[in-house]
Amino acid sequence: MVDATPRMERDIPPAEVPELELYHPKSWWTTYVFSQDAKVIAIQYSGTAVAIGLVALVLSWLMRLQLGFPGTFSFITPEAYYQFITMHGMIMVIYLLTALFLGGFGNYLIPLMVGARDMVFPYVNMLSFWIYLLAVLVLAASFFAPGGPTGAGWTLYPPQAILGGTPGGQSWGIILMLVSLILFIIGFTMGGLNYAVTVIQGRTRGMTLMRMPLTVWGIFTATVMALLAFPALFVACVMMLFDRVLGTSFFMPALVEMGEQLSYGGGSPILFQHLFWFFGHPEVYIVALPAFGIVSDLISTHARKNIFGYRMMVWAIVIIGALSFIVWAHHMYVSGMHPWFGFFFATTTLIIAVPTAIKVYNWVLTLWRGDIHLTVPMLFALAFIVTFVNGGLTGLFLGNVVVDVPLSDTMFVVAHFHMVMGVAPIMVIFGAIYHWYPKITGRMLEDWMGKFHFWVTFVGAYAIFFPMHYVGLVGVPRRYPEMGEAAFMTAPVDNLNAFISVAALVVGFAQMVFLFNLVWSLRFGKEAGPNPWRATSLEWQTPTTPPPHGNWGDERPVVYRWAYDYSVPGAPEDFIPQNDPWPDKPATRAA
Amino acid sequence: MGETTLNGFGAKPARPSGIRGVAADWASDQRAFKSASWGKAMMWIFLLSDTFIFSCFLLAYMTARSSTTVPWPNASEVFALHMFGADIPLILIAIMTFVLISSSGTMAMAVNFAYRKNKGATVALLLATAALGATFVGMQAFEWTKLITEGVRPWGNPWGAPQFGATFFMITGFHGTHVSFGVLFLLIVARKVWRGEYDRGDRGFFTSRPGDYEHVETMGLYWHFVDLVWVFIFAFFYLW
Numbered sequence: 001m002v003d004a005t006p007r008m009e010r011d012i013p014p015a016e017v018p019e020l021e022l023y024h025p026k027s028w029w030t031t032y033v034f035s036q037d038a039k040v041i042a043i044q045y046s047g048t049a050v051a052i053g054l055v056a057l058v059l060s061w062l063m064r065l066q067l068g069f070p071g072t073f074s075f076i077t078p079e080a081y082y083q084f085i086t087m088h089g090m091i092m093v094i095y096l097l098t099a100l101f102l103g104g105f106g107n108y109l110i111p112l113m114v115g116a117r118d119m120v121f122p123y124v125n126m127l128s129f130w131i132y133l134l135a136v137l138v139l140a141a142s143f144f145a146p147g148g149p150t151g152a153g154w155t156l157y158p159p160q161a162i163l164g165g166t167p168g169g170q171s172w173g174i175i176l177m178l179v180s181l182i183l184f185i186i187g188f189t190m191g192g193l194n195y196a197v198t199v200i201q202g203r204t205r206g207m208t209l210m211r212m213p214l215t216v217w218g219i220f221t222a223t224v225m226a227l228l229a230f231p232a233l234f235v236a237c238v239m240m241l242f243d244r245v246l247g248t249s250f251f252m253p254a255l256v257e258m259g260e261q262l263s264y265g266g267g268s269p270i271l272f273q274h275l276f277w278f279f280g281h282p283e284v285y286i287v288a289l290p291a292f293g294i295v296s297d298l299i300s301t302h303a304r305k306n307i308f309g310y311r312m313m314v315w316a317i318v319i320i321g322a323l324s325f326i327v328w329a330h331h332m333y334v335s336g337m338h339p340w341f342g343f344f345f346a347t348t349t350l351i352i353a354v355p356t357a358i359k360v361y362n363w364v365l366t367l368w369r370g371d372i373h374l375t376v377p378m379l380f381a382l383a384f385i386v387t388f389v390n391g392g393l394t395g396l397f398l399g400n401v402v403v404d405v406p407l408s409d410t411m412f413v414v415a416h417f418h419m420v421m422g423v424a425p426i427m428v429i430f431g432a433i434y435h436w437y438p439k440i441t442g443r444m445l446e447d448w449m450g451k452f453h454f455w456v457t458f459v460g461a462y463a464i465f466f467p468m469h470y471v472g473l474v475g476v477p478r479r480y481p482e483m484g485e486a487a488f489m490t491a492p493v494d495n496l497n498a499f500i501s502v503a504a505l506v507v508g509f510a511q512m513v514f515l516f517n518l519v520w521s522l523r524f525g526k527e528a529g530p531n532p533w534r535a536t537s538l539e540w541q542t543p544t545t546p547p548p549h550g551n552w553g554d555e556r557p558v559v560y561r562w563a564y565d566y567s568v569p570g571a572p573e574d575f576i577p578q579n580d581p582w583p584d585k586p587a588t589r590a591a
Numbered sequence: 592m593g594e595t596t597l598n599g600f601g602a603k604p605a606r607p608s609g610i611r612g613v614a615a616d617w618a619s620d621q622r623a624f625k626s627a628s629w630g631k632a633m634m635w636i637f638l639l640s641d642t643f644i645f646s647c648f649l650l651a652y653m654t655a656r657s658s659t660t661v662p663w664p665n666a667s668e669v670f671a672l673h674m675f676g677a678d679i680p681l682i683l684i685a686i687m688t689f690v691l692i693s694s695s696g697t698m699a700m701a702v703n704f705a706y707r708k709n710k711g712a713t714v715a716l717l718l719a720t721a722a723l724g725a726t727f728v729g730m731q732a733f734e735w736t737k738l739i740t741e742g743v744r745p746w747g748n749p750w751g752a753p754q755f756g757a758t759f760f761m762i763t764g765f766h767g768t769h770v771s772f773g774v775l776f777l778l779i780v781a782r783k784v785w786r787g788e789y790d791r792g793d794r795g796f797f798t799s800r801p802g803d804y805e806h807v808e809t810m811g812l813y814w815h816f817v818d819l820v821w822v823f824i825f826a827f828f829y830l831w
Binding site for chain 1: 617618619620621622623624625627628629632633636637639640641643644646647648651654655658659660661745746752753754756757758761797798799800801
């Protein structure tokens with residue numbers, strides 16, 4: 001008896017789990033609005049995140065107008081400035097970056113990349129989006145509430161966050177902010193359980209963990225981290241809400257305000273900082289790890305070369321994720337905690353640089369002697385590497401206690417985290433949108449608009465944040481709407497601030513070109529075909545583009561190889577899709 | 592219950608035992624946990640996340656208690672009941688703990704009978720679990736009422752640190768909410784068992800997924816977790 005089935009087909013275990021029974025929508029409402037399809041949910045998440053992100057962008061313009069040209073705009077009072085800061089930071093970090101990476105890219109890419117028909121719990125997944133939307137609406141409502149949004153700073157440190165002197169502290173602002181965060185966490189948990197279980201338990205035949213694209217690894221690890229880190233923020237929000245509404249004293253010490261003793265007493269503001277940063281530091285990597293994963297795939301695809309050191313890349317992601325839970329107090333060197341803590345947290349912080357450096361070296365080595373196509377996604381990926389290295393190096397400065405103490409609360413810190421956590425992940429988001437837009441819509445984004453968008457954004461971001469490091473080193477404190485009595489140092493600083501503000505406005509308007517491109521190409525973009533980048537991972541091998549409900553038609557794909565078979569010697573084409581059994585059935589797939 | 596073939600999820604295939612088996616599972620395709628269905632895996636991960644919430648609450652409580660400069664109320668006096676002419680410390684909490692731990696026993700038996708598809712016994716045990724849970728919440732309401740009449744408030748109390756009332760109401764309230772939701776879902780699952788929905792694989796009202804007896808076990812995971820959390824709250828709040 002000769003077994004005629006190809007060797008590799010035989011080696012792949014049979015299906016263990018029956019097909020996911022999908023809910024088949026019966027009306028326009030259940031197809032496009034209350035949809036249980038992860039791809040629709042992904043677009044809903046992304047659209048909402050971008051919409052609220054635009055609000056945060058406008059807020060950053062207003063802040064820059066004040067800093068660049070203090071006193072010129074009478075409607076920007078110090079109170080308004082603090083409200084802009086707070087809302088800009090909170091929206092960008094949580095409602096834009098977290099939601100877009102996990103809710104947007106996670107929902108779209110995880111089921112497609114692991115060969116699933118959908119997330120494992122589509123109904124819960126749908127709820128996740130609607131609760132997120134509610135959280136965004138509650139947050140946006142605070143702009144219209146009496147007293148306006150909270151101006152407590154994005155870290156919401158007590159006691160000032162809930163006192164009368166802070167905008168929104170004794171009115172609706174802080175309450176709406178805390179309620180919105182609690183809702184966000186509940187909504188995220190519903191989605192996060194889906195992403196995690198889909199990756200662990202919902203893969204297709206042949207898709208082992210070590211064959212998953214790094215995008216999935218990044219999003220999966222970030223999801224698990226978020227499920228463990230958001231509880232700390234949840235608890236902190238609940239307790240602060242009680243402090244504000246019920247008059248408990250979890251975070252509130254005995255205080256005298258305007259000559260009057262408040263009824264609070266005995267609480268610990270430092271406790272809030274610990275809870276907040278136990279969430280806050282992993283949050284940095286919740287945003288960064290999906291970016292790491294996505295950029296690995298962009299570089300490999302557009303340099304036509306396998307990713308260098310795949311296993312190391314996976315383990316680096318996991319190790320960074322684990323280490324990020326024991327570094328949180330490096331945000332608190334100046335909070336008055338015991339110096340020994342500072343020693344411990346500085347050490348762990350610097351240790352994180354090791355796996356991170358491994359990743360950077362591997363990206364560079366992937367590029368080395370690669371067939372680099374300078375497509376728009378690749379340009380953004382390269383910009384990410386440069387920006388991330390820059391931002392990471394200043395992170396080494398700030399991770400050391402003795403360097404951090406004088407630099408803390410200056411614009412240097414602002415420049416550092418915007419470089420590493422703002423610009424770098426945003427570069428990846430843009431690159432990813434240019435990369436996957438053809439799969440989502442079936443059309444390419446217009447190339448010249450993309451290149452224009454890239455160069456203005458990249459050069460502009462450096463024009464904004466490089467001088468800001470210098471401004472910080474000179475000693476300009478963050479969070480000050482203007483310099484006031486300290487104006488003696490400001491001849492060069494004034495000019496730089498004005499320069500930065502103009503650059504910020506220019507970069508902001510370049511994003512309008514990007515948004516126009518998104519809409520314009522939907523109708524007039526070049527037809528993309530199923531696999532315009534000649535990529536290997538499963539999402540490019542769907543039977544139709546855009547992928548249908550259920551993703552795969554009659555049969556789910558069977559996976560024979562990892563996602564990085566580019567330029568394999570002897571292969572008929574310079575890429576071999578993951579579901580191609582070559583060399584058993586020599587198949588050049590032009591699907 | 593690793594060998595169940597409910598929910599269409601097949602029994603685990605033959606594989607090496609021990610640590611090699613674990614490695615083989617994680618190196619395999621499709622699923623890392625070979626005997627866990629999606630629902631069970633999701634509940635486990637959710638409970639892990641919930642563990643972090645309760646841990647943060649308890650750590651916040653410990654911080655407040657160990658950093659306060661005024662005396663902390665004496666638990667064995669505050670939580671004593673005057674019965675039979677004597678103050679018996681912690682008697683109510685002891686009974687509450689006993690009730691809740693017993694409910695874990697009935698829950699475990701319910702899971703067992705569910706896998707035997709013994710509808711009557713399953714429903715009876717689920718209802719018993721729900722009743723014990725409701726009793727627990729009822730006694731908690733009694734305890735809250737007693738403390739409130741004695742002047743304990745979230746912002747202060749007659750005996751010492753104001754954080755006593757704040758942490759007490761917050762933590763027991765959060766746990767009590769978990770128990771209450773558990774009772775609600777126990778009743779829903781019991782109704783589904785009683786109507787034979789798991790025998791027929793009827794579709795859920797919201798999810799339109801076919802149901803099966805494994806839901807009883809997933810429910811049980813949640814219930815045991817809520818129980819376990821209570822043990823920690825009991826130890827750290829009442830016995831410390």
